[in-house]
Amino acid sequence: MLDALRSRLFCQGFRTGKFPPAAPSLPDGFRGRPILSGGACPATCARCMETCPTGAIVMTEGKRPSLDTGKCLFCGKCAQICPEKAVSFSATEYRLGGFTREELIAVPEESYLPAIQKDEAIRKIAGRSLKIRQISAGGCAACELDFNVLNTLAWDMGRFGIQAVASPRHADAVLITGPVTHNMQLALQKCYDAMPHPCWVIACGSCAVSGGLYADAPTTARLPEGMHVDLFVPGCPPHPATLLEALLRFMGRTPEAQA
Numbered sequence: 677m678l679d680a681l682r683s684r685l686f687c688q689g690f691r692t693g694k695f696p697p698a699a700p701s702l703p704d705g706f707r708g709r710p711i712l713s714g715g716a717c718p719a720t721c722a723r724c725m726e727t728c729p730t731g732a733i734v735m736t737e738g739k740r741p742s743l744d745t746g747k748c749l750f751c752g753k754c755a756q757i758c759p760e761k762a763v764s765f766s767a768t769e770y771r772l773g774g775f776t777r778e779e780l781i782a783v784p785e786e787s788y789l790p791a792i793q794k795d796e797a798i799r800k801i802a803g804r805s806l807k808i809r810q811i812s813a814g815g816c817a818a819c820e821l822d823f824n825v826l827n828t829l830a831w832d833m834g835r836f837g838i839q840a841v842a843s844p845r846h847a848d849a850v851l852i853t854g855p856v857t858h859n860m861q862l863a864l865q866k867c868y869d870a871m872p873h874p875c876w877v878i879a880c881g882s883c884a885v886s887g888g889l890y891a892d893a894p895t896t897a898r899l900p901e902g903m904h905v906d907l908f909v910p911g912c913p914p915h916p917a918t919l920l921e922a923l924l925r926f927m928g929r930t931p932e933a934q935a
């Protein structure tokens with residue numbers, strides 16, 4: 677025991693990051709919230725739309741681009757190919773989660789402010805403890821791995837009362853990764869039915885939010901009847917800081933929600 681304490685005090689130290697409340701340490705080349713130019717694009721140019729593998733970019737009235745982060749893979753190809761530099765990605769704005777699909781649409785000249793959890797029932801039930809059953813519904817393991825990262829000592833989501841649980845009967849929320857294949861649809865339905873209600877659905881990653889690259893694949897089934905998503909977390913996969921911030925925002929634990 678003394679050896680363990682000595683090792684902890686003098687060798688290992690405290691390894692959990694300071695985020696939050698400190699800003700997260702993001703890698704070089706991180707692509708966060710899209711930044712779209714307010715100016716009109718040339719009438720004949722549609723290179724970003726043609727390049728985008730998921731159809732995330734559309735031109736709004738006046739030939740101004742809007743970008744659906746729920747479909748975006750954050751590959752950066754649109755930013756690279758645009759001759760007008762009308763599309764770029766923030767290197768610091770990691771907050772991407774939203775309670776509705778509309779919140780995920782980035783438009784030119786927006787002053788982005790993440791939504792605040794106003795649902796008193798969610799704040800009361802899940803504000804201090806959120807037990808999550810994760811279902812990989814056709815995922816590639818990227819989102820699954822980055823959710824798993826939140827369980828490591830570097831991120832330690834348990835300090836906020838967030839815990840991954842093995843049984844849906846212990847879960848407040850199901851966190852779905854992957855586009856929901858036909859093969860996984862029934863398993864997802866059974867998981868949801870086994871959860872004590874009220875319970876919530878979290879779509880983690882572009883595939884779960886919109887189908888992503890597999891939206892039109894014949895194997896993609898989407899959500900079972902009766903399930904609707906309460907928290908959308910864009911990314912391919914979402915950075916752990918993006919996912920943790922979105923979960924805390926859902927719980928009403930961000931500083932703005934508690935002000």
Ligand code: SF4
Nearest residue numbers: 728748749751752754
């Ligand atoms: S970064 Fe997103 S919007 Fe741009 S091309 Fe890639 S998937 Fe499409």
